[in-house]
Amino acid sequence: MSLPGPETLELKTSEDVVRARQRVRVCMKDQGFGLVDQTKMVTATSELARNAVDYGLGGTMRIESLEEMGRIGIRLVFLDHGPGIPDIDLALTDGYTSGHGLGLGLGGSKRLVNEFEIWSKPDEGTRVTITRWR
Amino acid sequence: MEKIPILKLGEILLVSIQVDMHDRLAITLQDDLTARIVKDRARGVLIDISSLEMVDSFIGRMLGNIAAMSQALGAQTVVVGMRPAVAITIVELGLSMQNVRTALNVERGIEMLQRAVEESEEDTTHEPSGT
Numbered sequence: 001m002s003l004p005g006p007e008t009l010e011l012k013t014s015e016d017v018v019r020a021r022q023r024v025r026v027c028m029k030d031q032g033f034g035l036v037d038q039t040k041m042v043t044a045t046s047e048l049a050r051n052a053v054d055y056g057l058g059g060t061m062r063i064e065s066l067e068e069m070g071r072i073g074i075r076l077v078f079l080d081h082g083p084g085i086p087d088i089d090l091a092l093t094d095g096y097t098s099g100h101g102l103g104l105g106l107g108g109s110k111r112l113v114n115e116f117e118i119w120s121k122p123d124e125g126t127r128v129t130i131t132r133w134r
Numbered sequence: 135m136e137k138i139p140i141l142k143l144g145e146i147l148l149v150s151i152q153v154d155m156h157d158r159l160a161i162t163l164q165d166d167l168t169a170r171i172v173k174d175r176a177r178g179v180l181i182d183i184s185s186l187e188m189v190d191s192f193i194g195r196m197l198g199n200i201a202a203m204s205q206a207l208g209a210q211t212v213v214v215g216m217r218p219a220v221a222i223t224i225v226e227l228g229l230s231m232q233n234v235r236t237a238l239n240v241e242r243g244i245e246m247l248q249r250a251v252e253e254s255e256e257d258t259t260h261e262p263s264g265t
Contacts, residue, residue: 047227
């Protein structure tokens with residue numbers, strides 16, 4: 001089976017967040033993920049895409065299908081060039097919020113995926129990579 | 135402007151969310167509903183989320199806000215029809231929804247609201263007068 005090539009979506013408005021969710025949903029379906037897996041990944045997408053729009057001054061989401069040692073996966077990379085996160089450990093704590101949210105975005109998304117990686121530097125931006133395997 | 139319709143059934147306001155909501159639409163719904171509770175003197179709000187494929191922290195917060203605001207205005211809110219995959223996901227996400235009353239479907243939600251409305255009416259009639 002040939003995997004679809006990676007693609008990148010803009011994240012600038014709250015409508016873009018909806019489009020990102022829908023794109024991830026279709027991709028997960030195409031790769032044969034079950035409904036619960038789809039819902040978890042789509043929910044994580046919504047949290048991270050919103051972070052990029054609201055806190056990262058807009059950014060992008062890269063979506064990639066993977067096949068490694070017979071496993072099928074989807075990897076998403078959320079990248080923004082916003083102010084960055086000064087204290088990542090703190091930002092990953094449930095209930096911590098820098099703004100108007102519930103503070104579940106980062107920590108919550110981490111629990112919804114199999115792999116979670118975050119890089120952030122003040123004044124340079126933030127990159128969050130998540131992967132879910134089938 | 136894009137809006138989610140609010141229907142009136144006796145003392146109950148009915149909302150069925152049929153679209154993949156972006157954040158502004160969710161905020162508009164919250165504002166519209168609070169205005170309608172006052173305008174229509176509603177005693178109950180029923181929100182059907184059976185079409186929602188996902189509830190994230192933003193939508194969860196909106197549902198909690200609607201429940202709290204309607205409570206402050208003398209109306210009860212019940213959220214109905216959450217899909218099983220959504221329920222599994224919000225628990226892992228860490229959304230508690232503990233302030234939001236839920237029911238399996240619209241029918242049970244309406245029963246729940248009618249009971250709540252009757253109870254609150256009894257409370258008012260049994261209150262001692264003149265104190």
